[in-house]
Amino acid sequence: MFMLPGHGTTAVNTYDRETYGAEKVFPDAAACGFVDPQFYPVDPDIGRFDYYFGQAAPIDQKPGTTGALDALADAMVRPPQDAKENATNPPVFTYFGQFADHDLTANTDRESGISIIDVPQITPLDRDRVRAQVQNLRAGALNLDSVYGGGPLVGPFAQKLQDALRFHGDAARLWVGTVSDAGFGNVRPPHDIGRDVLRLRDLLRRGLVSEDELRALPADLRDLFVNPDGSIRVQRAILGDMRNDENLAVSQFHLAWVRLHNTIVIEARDHPERYPDAPVNDRDGLFQWARRMTTWHYQWLLLHVFLPQLCDPDTLDDIRRHGPRLYDRFFARNTPTRPDLMPMPLEFSVAAFRFGHSMARDAYDWSDRFGRPEEDALLPRAGFAELFRFTGGASSPMPLPGGGNAPSLPAHWPIDWQRFVEGPKSATPDRATRRIDSNLALPVNDLVNDDPSEHGVLRHLARRNLRRGYLWPPKRPRLSGRVGG
Numbered sequence: 001m002f003m004l005p006g007h008g009t010t011a012v013n014t015y016d017r018e019t020y021g022a023e024k025v026f027p028d029a030a031a032c033g034f035v036d037p038q039f040y041p042v043d044p045d046i047g048r049f050d051y052y053f054g055q056a057a058p059i060d061q062k063p064g065t066t067g068a069l070d071a072l073a074d075a076m077v078r079p080p081q082d083a084k085e086n087a088t089n090p091p092v093f094t095y096f097g098q099f100a101d102h103d104l105t106a107n108t109d110r111e112s113g114i115s116i117i118d119v120p121q122i123t124p125l126d127r128d129r130v131r132a133q134v135q136n137l138r139a140g141a142l143n144l145d146s147v148y149g150g151g152p153l154v155g156p157f158a159q160k161l162q163d164a165l166r167f168h169g170d171a172a173r174l175w176v177g178t179v180s181d182a183g184f185g186n187v188r189p190p191h192d193i194g195r196d197v198l199r200l201r202d203l204l205r206r207g208l209v210s211e212d213e214l215r216a217l218p219a220d221l222r223d224l225f226v227n228p229d230g231s232i233r234v235q236r237a238i239l240g241d242m243r244n245d246e247n248l249a250v251s252q253f254h255l256a257w258v259r260l261h262n263t264i265v266i267e268a269r270d271h272p273e274r275y276p277d278a279p280v281n282d283r284d285g286l287f288q289w290a291r292r293m294t295t296w297h298y299q300w301l302l303l304h305v306f307l308p309q310l311c312d313p314d315t316l317d318d319i320r321r322h323g324p325r326l327y328d329r330f331f332a333r334n335t336p337t338r339p340d341l342m343p344m345p346l347e348f349s350v351a352a353f354r355f356g357h358s359m360a361r362d363a364y365d366w367s368d369r370f371g372r373p374e375e376d377a378l379l380p381r382a383g384f385a386e387l388f389r390f391t392g393g394a395s396s397p398m399p400l401p402g403g404g405n406a407p408s409l410p411a412h413w414p415i416d417w418q419r420f421v422e423g424p425k426s427a428t429p430d431r432a433t434r435r436i437d438s439n440l441a442l443p444v445n446d447l448v449n450d451d452p453s454e455h456g457v458l459r460h461l462a463r464r465n466l467r468r469g470y471l472w473p474p475k476r477p478r479l480s481g482r483v484g485g
Contacts, residue, residue, distance in 0.1 A: 046136055047342055048140075048336070049108075049135065049343070049346050049349065050333070050344075050345065051131070051345065051347065061123065065470065066121045069122075069470055070466075073462035073463040076439055076440050077442055086432045086435070090431065091432060091433055095247075096253065097353075097359070098250050099244065099250055102146050102244055102250075103138065103142060104349070106138050107134065109464070114133050114134065115468065117467040117468050134346070139342065142298065144240075144291070144298055145240055146239070147254065147261075147294075148165065149161075149240040162240070165198065166287065167262075171287060172286040173265050173287075173290075174258045175258075176255070177201075179410065180410055182401070182406055184378065184410070185411065187367045187368065187413075195409065199236060199237055200232070200236040201234035201408055211232050224242075242392075246393065247388050248388075248413065249387055249415065252417075261294045330343065346472055350469060350472055357462075358438065358440055359433035360433075364381060364387075364419075364420075365428065365431055367382075368416065384443035388449045394448070395448070
C-alpha cells in the first residue's frame with residue numbers, strides 16, 4: 001500500500017528504509033527515489049507501462065516548445081460561458097472517470113525522478129529510459145484496489161492503515177466515516193451520519209494509531225499526517241488511494257462504493273436464501289464475497305453505463321464484437337506474468353484518458369444547501385474551489401463558517417446524488433458535465449491543494465498535462481496515423 005496524497009506529489013514508501021535496504025524494495029519504490037532500476041525484480045507485483053507506438057520517430061525538439069505549450073495551456077482555460085458549454089452527460093460521469101483512472105493507474109503525475117516538469121524548459125526523454133523507470137503503482141485492472149487497498153509495498157504502518165479499512169466492529173464490512181455537526185443540520189437523509197470517508201480522526205478515537213506514533217514516522221510520511229506546527233491532521237483520509245480525497249466529489253463517489261459493499265453484506269445476511277453462495281457466518285469469507293459482488297457491479301456499470309454514455313456507439317459495438325484489436329497487439333508485446341496484472345499504454349494514461357478534465361464544471365448544483373432553490377441555500381452553488389477545501393489534503397481542511405476546522409466533513413456538505421445522476425433538464429441545464437472538448441474550466445488554472453512549485457506548473461492542470469505529454473509520449477502525427485491501423 002502506497003500513500004498517494006495527490007497529483008503532482010511524490011508517492012511515499014511506508015517501509016523503514018534502515019530495515020529494508022534497496023535490494024529488498026519493490027521496483028515502484030523508484031518513484032520515491034529509494035531504489036535504482038537495476039534492482040527491479042523479474043516479476044514485480046504491479047502492472048507495467050509501455051508505449052502503444054514505441055517505434056514512432058523521436059519527437060522534434062525545438063527551442064521555445066515549452067513556452068508554446070504553456071501558452072496553449074493558458075488558452076485552453078476559459079471562464080464560465082453560456083449554455084453551449086453544457087453537455088448532456090450527468091455530472092457524475094466526470095468523477096466516475098476520475099475514480100476509474102485512480103483504480104487503473106498511478107505514478108504518471110509524480111513530480112519526482114524522470115517525471116519532473118516544473119522546470120524552465122522540458123527536454124523529451126528517450127523512450128527506453130521511460131520504459132525502464134516509470135512503473136504503474138496499480139495492477140492496471142478494474143479491481144477496486146483503490147477502495148480495498150493493496151499494492152506491492154506494505155510496510156508495518158501501511159499494513160495497519162489497510163487493516164483499518166475494515167470495520168472494527170464487523171470485519172465483513174468496510175469502515176465508514178461520520179460527518180461533524182457544524183450547526184447547519186444534515187443534508188438528506190437527515191439521520192444518516194455515515195456520509196464521509198474514513199479519516200485519521202476515527203483511527204485516533206479507537207486507539208488504532210497514536211499521536212506519538214505519527215510524529216515518529218519518517219519525515220516524508222509524517223508530513224501526510226502531522227502539520228508543520230506539530231498538530232495532527234485528523235482530517236486526513238484513510239483510503240486505499242488517498243487521491244480519492246483530492247476533491248469532495250470523487251471522495252463522495254469513493255464513499256458510495258464503500259457503502260455499496262456494506263449494503264451487500266447486510267442484504268446477504270438478511271436474506272441468506274437469496275444468496276446461497278454467500279458465507280454469511282464467516283466474516284472474512286463474507287468480506288471477500290461482498291468485495292467480489294461490489295467489483296462486479298463496478299465493472300458492469302463501466303461497461304454498460306459509463307462507456308456507452310461517452311463513447312461512439314459504433315466503435316464501442318465493434319470492440320465488444322471483435323475485441324480490442326489495438327490493445328491486443330500491445331498486450332501481446334507486454335504479456336503479464338499473472339492475469340490480474342494488465343499492461344497500460346502510456347498514450348492512454350498520460351494523454352487519451354485525460355479528456356475527462358474538460359468535463360469538470362466551475363460550480364455545481366450540489367445539494368439543497370449549495371444549490372437549488374437558491375433562496376434557501378447557504379450558497380447558490382458549490383464552487384470548484386470549495387470541493388477541494390473540504391478534503392483532508394487542503395491547506396486548511398474542512399473550514400467552518402465561524403472559523404476553525406471540523407475534524408471530518410461538516411454535516412451540511414455531503415452530496416445529493418440525485419442532482420448528479422439524473423441529468424440536465426430544461427429547468428436544470430447545469431446538472432451536466434461540460435462538453436468534451438479542448439476547453440477547461442477556469443478553476444483548473446489554480447488547483448488550490450497542489451504544491452505552488454517554483455514555476456507554478458503543478459497547480460495548472462493544462463500545463464501539467466501538456467508538459468508531461470511532451471516529456472514522454474511518441475510523436476503525435478505518427479500516432480494519429482496508426483490508431484486506425
